[in-house]
Structures are given as C-alpha cells and as structure tokens.
Amino acid sequence: MKTYDEKHVKNIVLLGAAKSGKTTLSETMLFEAGIVSKRGTVEEKNTVSDYHEIEYERGNSVYATSMHTEWRDYKINVIDTPGLEDFIGEVIASIRVCDTAVLLLNAQYGVEIGTELIWDYVDKYRKPTILAVNQLDTEQANFTKTLEEARQALGNAVTIMQYPVNQGPGFNAIIDLLKMTMYRFPKNGGKPEKLPIPDNEQEQASKLHNELVEKAAENDDTLMEQYFEKGNLDEDELREGLKIGMLKHQIFPVFCLSAKNDMGSGRLMGFIDNVAPSAIDMPAxxxxxxxxxxxxxxxxxxxxxxxxxxxxxxxxxxxxxxxxxxxxxxxxxxxxxxxxxxxxxxxxxxxxxxxxxxxxxxxxxxxxxxxxxxxxxxxxxxDKSFPGQITPIDFPGPKVRVAIEAKNKADDEKLSEVLAEIHMEDPTLEVEFNRELKQVILHGQGDLHLLVTKWRLENIYKMQVEFLPAKIPYRETIQKPALASYRHKKQSGGAGQFGEVYIKIEPWFEGMPPLKEYPVRDTEEIPLSWGGKLVFNNCIVGGAIDARFLPSILKGIMEKMQEGPLTGSYVRDIRVSVYDGKMHPVDSNDISFKIAGMMAFRDAFHQAAPQLLEPVFELEATAPDFMMGDVMSELQSRRSIITGMDTLNGYQVIKARTPQAELDKLFAALRNVTQGKAKLRSNFADYAPVPPEVQKKLSEEYRKTETVA
Structure with a gap:
C-alpha cells in the first residue's frame, strides 16, 4: 500500500443521529474509491463498517469502525460511529483523533435527538466540521427546514456550500456554490454531469455564492483585501478562506447527499481532499x-x-x-x-x-x-526522547447502574475477568466490585448500553448472567444520646466467659464539647473508611474493667458498626463512652468483652433515635425552555429538591439534589419526556436523612432477613 505524507492524509469522523446514513455514506465512499467493488447495505448486513453480530441483530452501529479510502492522491481515514447516546464513548474517542467531523443530518427530520449531544464534543475539541444533509431523495425531505434547525443549534457558522435543485423522490441535481456548477447525477448515481446553473436558479445561486465569498474572506486579512479590490475571490482563494474558517470554527460548510443512491459523495470527498485540514494543519x-x-x-x-x-x-x-x-x-x-x-x-x-x-x-x-x-x-x-504522555480522552461518567451476577456460581471468577476485559475496550462501562453491598455493579451510559454488554457476555463469551437491582449504600447514625449495658455470661464446663459493659452513645459532630458526666481517661478518634468518625472514650475508673479489655470492647463496637442494627448498613458519626463494667478473675477474656461491647452498642443504638442516611447527588439537568415543566415534574416526583435555575446558550439549567435511589429511574424518565434532549450530569454530594416511611420500610425488610437467617 502506498505511503502518504502528512499533508495528504485526511482523518474524518462520520457523526449523526441513528439512521442518518453514516454507515451507508461510508460504504458509498469506499465504493467510489474502488476499495469495495459492490456497495453493501445495512439491511443486507454486508457493509464494511457494521460487521459485528450485535450490529447485524440490532440493525445499527454499536462500535466505531475504522476504514480508509484513496481518492485523487489523498488518503482519507474514515471512522463510522454509532448514533445512539448509550455508545457515546465510541463517538468521543473517534472525535478526539480525527481532524474533521462530518455531521450527517437527515433531511426528513432535521436536527434529531442526540445530534446536539454529539455537537457538544465536536465543539469541545474544536474540530473543523462539515454538515452533510442526507436523504434528500425521500418524500419528506426538507432542506430549508433542516438548514434552519442547524443554524438554531450550531449558530451562524453554518454556511451553504451546496443546495438541492429538486429534493424528494426525483432528487438528482445539486448546485455547487464553490464551483458555481450544477451537478446532475445519472439514475443509479455515481459520476455526475457538470452543467451550467439553470436560468431560474441563477439569482439564488449568485446570492448564496456572494455570501460564501464574504464568509471565506472575513477569516483572513489578506483575503479580505483581495475581496475588496476585486469584488470576488477565485476558487483557490475561496478554498483557502474556507479552510481558515473551518480551523477557526467559524465556517461549517453544508453539502447535499443521497448516500443510498451515491449522489454527492464524490464531491464531498473532493472537498475533504482539497480543503479539509490534515493533522499537520491542526493545533499541536x-x-x-x-x-x-x-x-x-x-x-x-x-x-x-x-x-x-x-x-x-x-x-x-x-x-x-x-x-x-x-x-x-x-x-x-x-x-x-x-x-x-x-x-x-x-x-x-x-x-x-x-x-x-x-x-x-x-x-x-x-x-x-x-x-x-x-x-x-x-x-x-x-521512544525515549519523547517528552511525556499525550493528554488522555476525557470520557463521561456513567448515568445508570445495575448489579450483575453469573447464574452459575462457578463462573464468578471468569465473569470478573471478562468484565475487566470489556471495560478495557469501553472505558465508559465501569465495573465496581462493591464489598459493602456484596454486589458486582455495572455502571453505564444507559439501559441499552448495559443490555448490549449482557448480550456480549451471553453470546460472545457464552456466560449466562442476570441483572439485579443495584443496592444503595445507606449509612446509619443516631439523633440523641442513650445509655445501655450488657452482661455476657456463658458457662459450659471448665473456664467460662464473662464480661459486663456500660456505655453511653451520642451523635458525634465536629467541634462537639467534651464529655462532662464521666471522667475521660483517654480518647481515640477513628476516621471510618466509609465516611464519618467514631470517637471512643475510656471513662473507666477504679479498675472496674482492666485496660487490656478496652481494645476488645472497641473491636466489638466496630464490628457492629460494619453491619448496623437498623438495616445492616455502615454506621457513622458516633461517640461511645465506656464508663463502667464488671469482670471475673477467671472467666473474663477478650471474646467476652468483645461480645459485651457489641451487644451494648446494639441496644443503645435502638434507644438513640436511629436515623438512616442515603447518598444524595448534585444533579444538573439542561433542556430546552419548553420542556422545563416536564423536567421539573419528573424531578419533584422522585424526591429531588430544586436548588437553582440558570440559562445557558438558550437552554434552561435546573440544579437539584436527588437521592441515589431515584437516579437510575430519573435518568430513563427524563430521557423519555424530553425525547433525549435533556443533558444530565450528577456528582455525589453527601448523605442526608431518608423520609420516615422509607426508613420504616427498609428497617422492616432487614428484620425479616435477620429472622430468616
């Protein structure tokens, strides 16, 4: 294969909503360049791009696929991407390494669900962008409406390069404003006939050509001077101005296509060759x-x-x-x-x-x-002389989660290995082995993302798995002080067991005053790995309990705090003071005081107004103005507290605090009511008390499991 220099390699990424025609366009480009001798179709499951079994089954792209064409002494690397938000990681990685984005818009539907999300990443990486209005040969095609929606979403940088003469089922002609030529395609597409612009289109074409020239000239002082001197720019000058404008993100040229009928793809490829930036033109x-x-x-x-x-x-x-x-x-x-x-x-x-x-x-x-x-x-x-690591791709955090387990317990170890391998391929799918919840939890971009992962496990790796609701990492604490004692006594022949402990427990908070009721001999502050603190006071006087048994009492309390009395969740933010007790000269030992400490803590906890805490997330929902009512309604119906509202680029931004128990359902609900137009971001904030009815329900469920056990 020929080796191309850096000026003659163009890297493009095909972007767009599902069914916008990305895979069909990539197939047509490969056919035009002679890489394939016959064009495949998504329906016939024989395209170069969609070749995975799951893509055959679903009828759309799941993976980003790399291809190449060779067109007029240029090499064009093409990456075809999925159009669904659940596979956004594939899209972002492709945008990151390509030098030009080709954003396909379906002429039937305009700017569709998901297009704006994709655009956020194109804009973030400041990639030069071409807009390709596809499917102009369909009954509902509306180029003007699609163009208006593109300008509303992407701004005035949207610049007409071509427009259709006869959109609809009879579409076969495009007027090109750069070359001021009409291209008319044969019935089966392919190489067009170059014709003068018809008289009835001259006025419109001239007007749009002048707008194109002004747009190209305004991005470079030299070109602007030439434009003022001559009143026009020649074709080469136009190309230079367009390239500069694309690099500055101030021109997004619009092309016309019927990828299915091979109309317009050759002209698009020629523009990519001659105008679209190569890697050497891009910022370092x-x-x-x-x-x-x-x-x-x-x-x-x-x-x-x-x-x-x-x-x-x-x-x-x-x-x-x-x-x-x-x-x-x-x-x-x-x-x-x-x-x-x-x-x-x-x-x-x-x-x-x-x-x-x-x-x-x-x-x-x-x-x-x-x-x-x-x-x-x-x-x-x-190599050794290189200065360091390239700045990595910033992948989005997960939005939904589910617990997963192998139906055959003998596959547990294999499942862990396979999930690690899948995460290696897809960084947006996170795997969490949660010891606290005793679950393996998958975090993904949406329900479809998780279901495709399940399909892969069952069909590619031949492992039967099931999804379960992911548990919530609740915390337990108390709201008032309480006293309790416990005597552990056991006699079964020979040496027995004896330990008696008196304790006081209190809610702990930063800066709380010292204990007054009992003399504190020493204090141990223990930061808990799950958050919060345990403060342990030794208030024993007169040798009621030997000092060597205090660590055992603490150990018993810590064990109970790892499986709280209320729901079995971790306990946090408590001060425990051991102020009295009894021991036996023969039968007292470490295990006796460990049990006594554990049980005294349990009894005191139930008397201290126990409070269940739930993780709460800061949520930011961005959606169009007219959808605000639906968004607010969904948030409030799922125990969210609205904390603020703002506007951003014509959108409304709602900030709220939402319990984690509601997040997964909320994401699906907001995607549904906003038709995928809402953008969500969430970050853990803190723990907050659950409503009394929720605490009662969870506590009762836990007691039932204890009874069964």
Missing part, C-alpha cells in the same frame, strides 16, 4: 504537562491509543493515531502508564474486519496493531 497535540507535540514525521516516534477491541479468534486489536515520527514493525516503544516496553510486531490499516499490512505509518495517520500486552485506551507509546 499536548502532553499531560502541557508540552506541545507537533505533527512532524521527523520528530520522535509517538502513537496515542484511542480504542482497543477484543476480536474472537484474533485477540486484542489496538487502534492508534501516530502523533509524531514514524512507526514501523519491529520498533520497541515505551509505555509509561503500563510501565513496560511494547514491541510493534505488525502494522495494519483497518477496513472494518479486514486488515491491510503496511510497512510504516507517518505522523498524522491512523492504524492498528495486534497483541500489545499492557497497552490500553488512552495510553501513549513513544
């Missing part, structure tokens, strides 16, 4: 310490891993972008995060499931390799 990448990394083939060798994929019968595939230098088979590169050296055994250009061997990849190119042992997504491989 940076390392974690802020050092710039120019895209220089003569620089130190460095690659950045943006995706890992475990393929059946193949092993681990590692996808990367060459950030600097050249990468060749046989090279040994350092991975500081993996604390290892990796050898690049083979280099490939991927086209879906097919891999093409290459001799080298230069700065700015995208490729993959096999069987790296300790290198994962977000890792950097480089």
């Amino acid at each position: 990448e940076t390392t974690e310490d802020g050092t710039a990394v120019p895209c220089d083939p003569a620089g130190p060798a460095c690659l950045f891993v943006f995706k890992t994929l475990q393929e059946p019968h193949v092993g681990r595939l590692t996808f990367f972008k060459v950030m600097s230098g050249e990468i060749k088979p046989g090279m040994e590169l350092i991975n500081e995060k993996g604390n290892t050296t990796e050898r690049i055994s083979q280099l490939f250009i991927a086209d879906g499931k097919n891999r093409n061997n290459v001799d080298k990849l230069r700065a700015g190119d995208i490729g993959c390799t096999l069987k790296l042992k300790n290198t994962l997504t977000n890792h950097t491989l480089c």
